[in-house]
Amino acid sequence: MSITYLEAIREAQAKLLRDDKRIFIYGQDVGGKRQRVWPKNSPAES
């Protein structure tokens, strides 16, 4: 398995969202148009 820096950020966010209901994420790039941190059907989009 090989993980990029970007994927590491994505994985951290996914873990945070799974583990703690107090955490939420929003911002200009949520949805993945620019930096592509968010894959399609990610937790932030559902």
Added chain:
Amino acid sequence: MVGTAIGAAMEGMRPIVEMQFADFSSTALNQILNNAGTIFWRTGISCPITVRLPSGGTKGSGPFHSQSMEALYSHYPGLIVMTPATVEDAYTMLIEAVAIDDPVIYCEHKYLYYHLKADHLPNEGLPVGQARIARVGRDLTIVSYSAMLHESLTAAEKLAGEGLEVEVVDLRSVKPLDTATVLASVARTGRLLAVGESFPWGGVTAEVIARVAAEGFHLLDAAPARVNARDTPIPYHPNLWSAHRPSSDAIVAKARQLLRE
């Protein structure tokens, strides 16, 4: 966005705000610096927000999508400023950022998004505020962070071909800044070169040199030096951008100069 996050954080949530480009966070300076950074000190109420800043330059990104803002945020009290340089740190430090009760500025470097790979993600990393020796050496200490860590490691590899052993320190977070690890390295090498991608006026490299000069002057065999980007807006053209940002060749040239002294 940041104002809403501050309110939610004060009510017990743990918001992460994503800025798309670090450059755009300048529109939120009042809320980050004057509000988030001071709330605990004024009221005793924590403000655990994490602001993700996609930072630094890539080819063709130009002056509004390339800036490194870590020095600006480090200047103000009340904020933690993280600058992960590895895949492992990108993962563990973001998780740690959200767990911290203070506002955290998480500077993720866009150039590293696709240029770094790791085999697996760790369960835990070094504590925030602790630097890492990325390469061991005895002739010169290079202190760096974020994408410039990798230019520094490339420079160290080039200098190794000339028989020079360069120690490279990855700061990991620039605030808090791990002065003890930097001083310990300079004690081994006697020479300091600080490398950062941000503009040269003030900033992290200046702070590193100021601390070593103040607390470890007796350790130095030569005047400390630094390499930063040029003191102009960041150019759009890829060739100009490559000349504007610190390269491994520029670091090698400065290191050779320092080692001759």
